Amino acid sequence: MDRFWPELDSYEAAIMxxxxxxxxxxxxNLYGVRAVRRGSExxxxxxxxxxxxxxxxxxxxxxxxxxxxxxxxGLDYIHEISDVVxxxxxxxxxxxxPPPMPSYGEFVRMSEAEWRRLATSxxxxxxxxxxxxxxxxxxxxxxxxxxxxxxxxxxxxSLQEELSADNYAVGLSINSGFNPILAxxxxxxxAAIENDTGVYDGTSTHPxxxxxxxxxxxxxxDAALREEGFMExxxxxxxxxxxxxxxxxxxxxxxxxxxxxxESRTR
Ligand SMILES: [Zn+2]
Numbered sequence: 365m366d367r368f369w370p371e372l373d374s375y376e377a378a379i380m381x382x383x384x385x386x387x388x389x390x391x392x393n394l395y396g397v398r399a400v401r402r403g404s405e406x407x408x409x410x411x412x413x414x415x416x417x418x419x420x421x422x423x424x425x426x427x428x429x430x431x432x433x434x435x436x437x438g439l440d441y442i443h444e445i446s447d448v449v450x451x452x453x454x455x456x457x458x459x460x461x462p463p464p465m466p467s468y469g470e471f472v473r474m475s476e477a478e479w480r481r482l483a484t485s486x487x488x489x490x491x492x493x494x495x496x497x498x499x500x501x502x503x504x505x506x507x508x509x510x511x512x513x514x515x516x517x518x519x520x521x522s523l524q525e526e527l528s529a530d531n532y533a534v535g536l537s538i539n540s541g542f543n544p545i546l547a548x549x550x551x552x553x554x555a556a557i558e559n560d561t562g563v564y565d566g567t568s569t570h571p572x573x574x575x576x577x578x579x580x581x582x583x584x585x586d587a588a589l590r591e592e593g594f595m596e597x598x599x600x601x602x603x604x605x606x607x608x609x610x611x612x613x614x615x616x617x618x619x620x621x622x623x624x625x626x627e628s629r630t631r
Contacts, residue, residue: 365504367540376512382406383511385504387415392453394446395557399507401516408507413449414550418499420445420465421549423483426491427468430482435613441471442556490597494546498537502547502580505533505540530576544580548614551576574618575625581615 365385372380383406392413400407421442428438444466452462469479482488509532510516515525537544555573598604618625 367501367542368505368508368536371536371539372508372512376508379406379512380508383408383508386410387412392449392456394449395554397503397507399510399516401511406511406516408504408511410503413453414553417445417449417553418550419496421553422492422495422499424468424471425549425552426488426495427482429491429607429610430485430488431472431474433472435610435617437472439552439556439617441468442552444471446553446556487597487601487603494543495549498542498544498546499549501540501542502533502537502544503550505536505542506530508536509533530579534580545611547580548577551580572623572625574621574623578615578618578625581611 368380369377382404385408387410389412391409391411393411394413394417396409396411397414398409400409424441424445425438428435428441448463448465452465455462467479467483469476469483474482506529509529510525513525513528513532515529534544537547551573553573555577558573595604598607
């Protein structure tokens with residue numbers, strides 16, 4: 365939130381000054397980051413389940429990238445993670461011991477040594493740090509968008525409000541020095557959950573989470589150049605082309621999954 369303050373106008377800052385941001389420690393919901401308004405009380409809630417699952421997704425996608433694996437293998441891992449979290453909740457509720465969360469290395473059956481080498485490399489740390497920071501910043505900026513755009517004053521939120529909050533989040537992220545290109549991991553997680561539950565009714569089985577990934581890749585391409593530490597590192601180590609190839613692979617996912625993204629999402 366610190367990096368957002370200087371970018372808020374006085375109206376937005378006045379609203380956000382009243383918003384309490386909290387992590388709900390006992391909320392194991394994977395999907396439910398939410399902005400809430402009750403009269404003059406405003407808040408943004410991050411469920412612990414989402415934060416933990418997203419952490420694993422970030423670890424997994426960083427490893428998937430560095431190992432040069434197919435993106436679909438990364439998506440399979442994300443499905444596994446959302447599945448294990450759901451089973452953990454059921455087990456905990458039934459007073460049983462929750463199943464262990466598999467690492468990406470375990471999931472793809474890397475050797476112990478290979479996994480350790482990858483997961484302790486400097487590149488891996490940088491990928492993780494960048495994806496984690498930019499992903500959570502984007503989610504927070506999206507919820508700020510709901511607060512400052514008055515979406516919480518009416519009854520339920522609409523698709524248009526979601527798109528508008530996404531657009532707001534892209535602008536705020538970029539102005540605050542975050543990079544929406546690297547903010548895709550929470551949306552891959554949402555995509556996996558939507559696919560499991562059929563939550564989204566706009567397409568038959570395929571999730572719009574993937575569409576949001578593409579929207580962010582496109583709007584973030586300029587901002588990529590400003591992500592100093594990360595992009596400099598990529599350039600110095602000749603990883604730039606590889607990184608952008610991998611982004612192109614992500615951008616192709618909706619097509620490959622036969623998805624037709626709503627036009628305004630992929631502006
Ligand atoms: Zn929203």
